[in-house]
Amino acid sequence: MNLYKFAKNAVAILFFPLYRIKIIGKENVPKEGPVIICSNHISNLDPPVVGITSPRDIHFMAKGELFEKRFLGKLLLGIQAFPVRRGLSDRNALRKGLEILKNGETLGLFPEGTRSKTGEIGKPLAGAGFFALRSDAAIVPCVIIGPYKAFRRLTVIYGEPMDIEHYRKTKVSAKDTAEAIMNEIRILKENHQK
Structure with missing residues (x-):
């Protein structure tokens, strides 16, 4: 069993009942085929939660500083994470993300780029739009609802893949495409909080 599967099973055993x-x-x-899962971001625990609830193995970006710690860096690479330098246009991270999609794999993104301190869905960075426009991946909106509190319900909802072919053909900007993705996440949340 590889490290990803082992970590996914171990986290699932702990998190599902907790x-x-x-x-x-x-x-x-x-x-099958390339997929981008785009989720809201309310906690540092979001990546493992999306990881254990998704039927596909996911590659996540993680902030570059984490990879500078030797043990943690090796662990992150072992669970399919790759580094991104935040606040900069990181060409290596962009190339790596596109390569993952080209290989028909799954990329997990948090379009806001940082956690929402209020739990409200914020404004996205252009990154999710960039990957959506530069690949032929299916874009799956995802929303995490609920507090990360022991024995309180946490709900993870995966929406239907978005049709963004129009965005690709009409050369809509990465920022506007990211806004459209974020809006789908917002709608998903509103529809399940009623």
Whole structure:
């Protein structure tokens, strides 16, 4: 068993009962081909939660500083994370993300780029739009709802893949495409909080 599978199983055993995780729409994640899962970001625990609830193995970007710590860096690489320098246009990270999609794999993104301190969905950076426009990946919006509190319900919802072919053909900007993705995440949240 590789490190990714081992870590996914170990985290799932701990998190599912602790946060009473409920998954909705798992079937909306395509079984094959390139996929970008775009989620809101409310906690440092979001990547492992999306990781254990997704039916696909996911590659996440993580801030570059984490890879400078030797043990942690090796661990992150072992669980398919790759470094990104925040606040800069990191060409290596962009290339790595496109390579993952070209290989038909799954890229996990938090379009806001940083955690929301209020829990409200914020403004996205252009990154999610860049990957959506430069690949032929299916874009799956995802929303995490609920507090990360022991034995309180945490719900993870996967929406239907977005049709962004129009954005690709009409050369819509990466920023506007990211806004459209974020809006789908917002709608997903509103529809499940009623």
